[in-house]
Amino acid sequence: MFTNKDINFEALKRKAYNGRWATLENGIIPLTAADPDFRMSPEIEQGIIEYIKDGYLSYGPFSGIPEFKKSVTKHFNTEKNGSFKPENILAVNSAAQGMFLIAKYVLGPGDEAIIFDPVDFLFKKTVEAAGGNIKLCAVDSRTGEIDFEMLTSLISSKTKLISICNPHNPVGRVYSKEVLVKISEIAETHDLWVMSDEIWSDIIYDKKQFNTYSSVSEAAKKKSFTIFGFSKSFGIAGLRIGAVLCNDQELLDDFTEKSQFNSTIEGVSTLSQIAASVAIEKAKPWFSNFLDHLQHNRDLAYSILSNSGILTPNLPEATFVIFPKIENGFSSEAFTQHVLKEGKVAVVPGSERWFGKGAEGHIRICFSTSTEILEEGLNRIIKSF
Incomplete structure (x- = not known):
């Protein structure tokens, strides 16, 4: 239900702004703004109609x-x-x-x-x-x-x-x-x-x-x-x-x-x-499945990052973002620019602009996407160094 097959990438490239698909070059994976890659539930769509x-x-x-x-x-x-x-x-x-x-x-x-x-x-x-x-x-x-x-x-x-x-x-x-x-x-x-x-x-x-x-x-x-x-x-x-x-x-x-x-x-x-x-x-059953998917993605992100040697993750109790600590000496901004250029992945730097002074030395990764995209994005980040 929440796989690559369920994502309309063409629609995202037309409509998903705020640092996401519509604002980035082709080939870049956005794990940036906290906005799901999946369409709204059929119940909401039908309710509007x-x-x-x-x-x-x-x-x-x-x-x-x-x-x-x-x-x-x-x-x-x-x-x-x-x-x-x-x-x-x-x-x-x-x-x-x-x-x-x-x-x-x-x-x-x-x-x-x-x-x-x-x-x-x-x-x-x-x-x-x-x-x-x-x-x-x-x-x-x-x-x-x-x-x-x-x-x-x-x-x-x-x-x-x-x-x-x-x-x-x-x-x-x-x-x-x-x-x-x-x-x-x-x-x-x-x-x-x-x-x-x-x-x-x-x-x-x-x-x-x-x-x-x-x-x-x-x-x-x-x-x-x-x-x-x-x-x-x-x-x-x-x-x-x-x-x-x-x-x-x-x-x-x-x-x-x-x-x-x-x-x-x-x-x-x-x-x-x-x-x-x-x-x-009417959309609570849809949301329940979405939450199960997010928990699976959270666990996957935590596991991959824990073994990376580059980022040390926290384990979020909530939200669909993870906030790992940078372990290779890069500043938040430098790390973000590096993975964008070398790994073709966009993430949010833990800079004062976005989260305050206490965020420096971290990045924020959004995981409200398919497991396939998340895994690819995290592996690209790790392999870019």
Whole structure:
């Protein structure tokens, strides 16, 4: 089901941008942006077709259509230990937009946000775009372990927000309930907001339990926002559909108003919301098979890299990226350029631009492709040295 035969390479070369097939020369294997090489499930495709059959694409409710809100609520409450109501959900144009809007809502000029280092570049970018300043809290680049002593020491009178990435990109750590409780206690003590990016929370291996941040304590429900999106689990990045979740209804209503969603300035395509709803309601069997495939690819990548002598891998608990350490003395950027030129494989460097200073000496490899392509790509990397 997830082999080379199931990949339409011609379509990818026309449509897969963001450092992938459509942006690279023929012959180069992209193991770059976290976007599956497989087409969306037939259920989602059919759901979109059915929705537009009557010929109407009218305005939807500003905060999201009822089907979308109910589906996201059910998804979080049944699979992530959430306690949300449909009215606690706001549809947004991607998880990235949700991150920016939260930073804009929480931070004033000169206010500080604490983010992990390393972590996906959007955390830094969205805070800076909103006019805030960044404080970096170190996490272990192999395990994702948080330096809580450092976290506490970074808090000042200017601190307003702690942003967490759970599961963690690029390390693949799933934070336990105990860790999340500790974060919530620190936030409560210092009266801080918490934003939890949970876009990767479907893609978890070995049946490990996931707890959405707001579920771990009463303190966690206060002054917190949760981010979710559909680009990773269901391969519909081009539809740009995400959600902001918040248990405090007055808080979410105020956020919705100040983010301009109570007008036609902002709002999300109804078609995108239908696709996301169908994904949750009807595409779970497809996703279950996809997750099995990803776990197989994770294990394969870990095995090949462990025996390479060039890269030392971590074992991700979640996500479909792996973040190995470079062992041959190359910088992240030099290693990436070398394997692109000599091995014809594109990967993401562990550079400050993409993940922060703490990522240096690593690369990120995406494995949401066929086993054949992954194996070929990893072997090319190894043989290029």
